[in-house]
Amino acid sequence: MIRIVRIEVNGVEYYARAEGHGFHLLTAAPWAGGRDVGAVVGNGRLLAPVQPSKVVCVGSNYRAHAAEMGKATPDKPRLFLKPPSAIIGPGQPIEIPPETTRVDHEVELGVVIGKRCSRVCKEDALDYVYGYTVCNDVTARDFQKEDGLFARAKGFDSFLPVGPHVVTGLVPERLALGCDVNRKVRQMGNTTDMVFPVAELIAFMSNVMTLEPGDLILTGTPSGVGPLEAGDRVTVTVEGVGSMTNPVVDRSDR
Numbered sequence: 385m386i387r388i389v390r391i392e393v394n395g396v397e398y399y400a401r402a403e404g405h406g407f408h409l410l411t412a413a414p415w416a417g418g419r420d421v422g423a424v425v426g427n428g429r430l431l432a433p434v435q436p437s438k439v440v441c442v443g444s445n446y447r448a449h450a451a452e453m454g455k456a457t458p459d460k461p462r463l464f465l466k467p468p469s470a471i472i473g474p475g476q477p478i479e480i481p482p483e484t485t486r487v488d489h490e491v492e493l494g495v496v497i498g499k500r501c502s503r504v505c506k507e508d509a510l511d512y513v514y515g516y517t518v519c520n521d522v523t524a525r526d527f528q529k530e531d532g533l534f535a536r537a538k539g540f541d542s543f544l545p546v547g548p549h550v551v552t553g554l555v556p557e558r559l560a561l562g563c564d565v566n567r568k569v570r571q572m573g574n575t576t577d578m579v580f581p582v583a584e585l586i587a588f589m590s591n592v593m594t595l596e597p598g599d600l601i602l603t604g605t606p607s608g609v610g611p612l613e614a615g616d617r618v619t620v621t622v623e624g625v626g627s628m629t630n631p632v633v634d635r636s637d638r
């Protein structure tokens with residue numbers, strides 16, 4: 385298993401391979417051909433481990449979550465996009481904009497594409513994966529209902545915490561995942577309950593749009609979504625990947 389992070393050291397950002405207590409700096413992301421520069425640093429500030437050209441997401445991909453949202457289990461994946469500008473790293477604050485009344489957490493398994501991928505079949509799809517990460521698909525639920533479209537509800541700056549790293553060598557079909565807020569469990573699920581497993585999602589998405597190395601796929605959230613408020617600390621966890629915690633603050637508007 386390889387663990388890839390992105391870190392800031394003395395104001396400079398690097399991709400790095402985390403090994404033991406050190407970070408082995410890379411020339412670029414490994415999915416972009418990055419190689420070891422031969423330098424190891426002891427610490428650095430963790431950033432989101434990906435800088436995707438796009439973030440492709442799927443709604444209602446766990447039956448129990450579809451039911452809690454009052455929706456039927458979909459017969460094909462329901463895709464939407466989140467803007468890369470929404471991405472933040474571990475420990476960075478989720479900012480609640482003043483005009484919303486309800487912002488929810490959604491823990492999701494994140495898939496990082498390793499090779500350019502267009503119209504692949506589900507049998508080959510996992511060959512195009514570099515690794516996996518933990519995501520929080522933060523959602524302004526009031527705007528999701530009001531608009532009937534997702535760009536505003538899911539597109540605010542800071543609405544996509546990703547991290548703390550990308551790990552390789554996982555089998556994605558049987559991973560526990562969960563979310564707690566202020567150390568109280570809100571979501572507990574398992575990727576076995578996905579309506580469309582990762583390989584099917586990649587096949588479906590890549591039939592629509594070419595997936596580039598470093599692109600991020602969000603695979604849906606299990607049931608138990610609930611509101612976040614300023615002062616909360618929200619932790620999302622995926623088995624075999626890790627945990628990421630973000631504080632929640634009110635956005636301070638000028």
Ligand code: MG
Binds near residue numbers: 490492602604605
């Ligand atoms: Mg979601």
